Amino acid sequence: MTKIQFENQSYSVKSGESVLDCLIREGVAVEYGCKSGGCQSCKMEVVSGVPTEQSQSGLDDSEKAQNYFLPCICMPEQDMEVARPGADAVNKLETEVLALTMLNHEVLRIRLQRPDNYDYFPGQFLNLYNPDGIGRAYSIASQAEESFLELHIRHVPNGKVSGWANTQLKAGDQVSISQAAGDCFYTPGNPEQPLLMIGTGTGLAPLFGILRDALRHNHRGEIHLYHGSSVIEGLYMVEEMRVMADEVENFFYYPCVGQDSVPKGIFSGRENQKALADRGDLSGWRVYLCGHEEMVTSTKEKTFLAGASLNDIYSDPFISVAA
Amino acid sequence: MSNSLFDRLGGDNAVNAAVDLFYRKVLTDERINHFFQGIDMDRQAAKQKAFLTMAFGGPNSYTGEDMRRGHAHLVARGLNDNHFDAVVENLGSTLSELGISDDLISEVAAICETTRDDVLCR
Structure with a gap:
């Protein structure tokens, strides 16, 4: 019998049952709508295992690149671990500030050591947390092969994170960031497209x-x-x-x-x-x-x-x- | 061998081909576009796909109750038969542009018609 892992629990999928129906039957609180692949409100992410081809058919390229799938039309053929989209974005990581540079009078470029195995697509965003644990999202300007993460932070008047970054942060400091998330990034496959x-x-x-x-x-x-x-x-x-x-x-x-x-x-x-x-x-x-x-x-x-x-x-x- | 309307229209591919055209028509139709202002386009497009799948006779699990709940706030803002007709008209011209025959378009319109009273909460 096929098993799915979701939020540290394991569930057995009955024959002919979709991942969504299994979770609903087990009483798990999940969002859903049409249950037929149309409204996409039940969209989830595959953490390990392979989604069925059909369960990704209506998704765009950036969603597929993030292993999103529609559990309502996924009759799993093998064991899978699934999660709510962007669920791992809340896990915090510690990293070091490498360099700070003003790009104009209000935009600070901050380069952070890229943590080991930190996966992202340029254009996605991450949360940067101030010492009080308050986070704000900033887009990532660096490249996959670069050893640093680059963010551009505009100094917002009284900004809890941008104010701290602009006035107190210095090279060598340790800061907390989240995993990267978001679907605004480049997807290969159509190199002639303007x-x-x-x-x-x-x-x-x-x-x-x-x-x-x-x-x-x-x-x-x-x-x-x-x-x-x-x-x-x-x-x-x-x-x-x-x-x-x-x-x-x-x-x-x-x-x-x-x-x-x-x-x-x-x-x-x-x-x-x-x-x-x-x-x-x-x-x-x-x-x-x-x-x-x-x-x-x-x-x-x-x-x-x-x-x-x-x-x-x-x-x-x-x-x-x-x- | 009997093929369902959904298959004869071209299935999911037909829905995908129609959704952009249809949504563009709706957004530029002065009779109805005020109902669509200020809403998230991606969520709306997903709903349009679900609607098109239903109208094409494809797999869906929408009930009359869903239709009522989904449109009650629009009925409160004045959604009426004329607006319903405008949507069906836009769907017809979309399918026409995609080269779908008038016979099949009539079948799609007939499916839409079955939802009229629920959509208008009567």
């Missing part, structure tokens, strides 16, 4: 991670990155991005500022409006949206209406937490 990246503020951090990950996978389609800020002082890494755009044939970079008068090489106007106007029909494009929540939400709808398939739109809205 990519549109739109970010505001430290939304550049995940986009920088995703961009370099795409290039590392020899992505050949055009990659257009629009980075915006309301004021010019809010942009950062402008020179570094320009150098990359000069060196990499299929990469294009557009720094945008919501001011009328801007220096040469900077575009005046909102990054999302410029991107939509420049690119026009987005049929066949893959879209990455990171940063300000309202920008991400509204641009998601606009890029979808411009022709991008919903499965090809990846987004990471930065939800601000009351300080």
Whole structure:
């Protein structure tokens, strides 16, 4: 008989029974809806074992890459250990601060020693905890082969974590972080697809991670990155991005500022409006949206209406937490 | 040999092909798009897929009670027959664009019709 492990308990799956039905029969509190693979509200993660092909058929590539599956349509063929999605993100790890660098007047780049066996996709986020145990999510800008984890932290007025990181943290300190989570990252398999990246503020951090990950996978389609800020002082890494755009044939970079008068090489106007106007029909494009929540939400709808398939739109809205 | 409507439409592939087209039509239809403003698009797309699967005669476990519970807040905001008709019309033109025959579209519309009273909470 097939067994499933869930939250330190083992359950026997009856013949012809789905993983979800088994958990429900055993009285486990799990979320579910249509029980037929449609609504995806019961989505879970396979920790060990292999999900059936059918149980991943309606999921997008980033969900499959994280071993997500739909327990309602999974009749397991072998023993599996399953978990709620992102369940291991709560496990804290200790690591060392390697270096701190200001990228502009308010954005701190922090590099942390990457713990052994720390798996992530560039563009995912992790929680960084202050000494009081209060955590905030930051996107990961570093690359899989790098020995450090890079985060870009904007100093929020009275921010419990960003304030501490900006004023008290120093190289050599030990800090706590969570495992990486999130589904806004690069997935290989369609190297000719054009990519549109739109970010505001430290939304550049995940986009920088995703961009370099795409290039590392020899992505050949055009990659257009629009980075915006309301004021010019809010942009950062402008020179570094320009150098990359000069060196990499299929990469294009557009720094945008919501001011009328801007220096040469900077575009005046909102990054999302410029991107939509420049690119026009987005049929066949893959879209990455990171940063300000309202920008991400509204641009998601606009890029979808411009022709991008919903499965090809990846987004990471930065939800601000009351300080 | 009798093939179900779901199979004749193309099964899951038909649902996947239709969902983007259908959702785009709904979001740009001034008659009904105000019901869809400000909601999470990924969750909504998953619901649309479940709806399309049901409307295509595919596997689902929706009950009339589910339909009522899922739409009661919209009925409170004025959801009526005209809006229901607009959704069915958008579904029909979606299928038409995908090259589905009028006969099959009528069968899909007939399935939608069976949910009308539950959706409108009557």
